[in-house]
Amino acid sequence: MNDHQHKLRLSLYTTFVLAALVILFDFILPGRVVNDEIIDVKRERQQYFNAARNYHYSYKVITSEHQFSVAENFAQLVQDHEKIEYSVSRIFKEVNWYRLLSSENNSFYSLRILSGLVLPLLTIISILVAYLYKKNIGILVFVLQVLLVADLIFLMT
Structure with a gap:
């Protein structure tokens, strides 16, 4: 060379x-931590266009400031108008972690990891x-x- x-x-x-x-x-790096109220949890069916016609569900939490994807087990715990805390990254404005205020454990969406x-x-x-x-x-x-x-x-x- x-x-x-x-x-x-x-x-x-x-x-x-x-x-x-x-x-x-x-x-x-720690981003901006937001405390907000969950307005809705949206469940969407994701269809695969293959011979088996498989599908899965994806879940999004909607707050007054953001809309972001969450894991299924987290979405099943959430109730409307429950308080949530999440961190928004500084550069790309993505949600890095999220948790219910009633919980001490942070959750991470696998695609974000x-x-x-x-x-x-x-x-x-x-x-x-x-x-x-x-x-x-x-x-x-x-x-x-x-x-x-x-x-x-x-x-x-």
């Missing part, structure tokens, strides 16, 4: 590591392994970079 390709690869890796760090810090923690960490680790240890995992790094770009688009919309 010539010097120009090496510098290009290093700058590309640096860009993706910085983007992953922004996503990671947005998830880890995947997009805010797991994917950025995997991207950073794979880039560091590829660059520092000269491992030939270019396809894995490329796939994770594409997923990170998709994650950024998802978080910005």
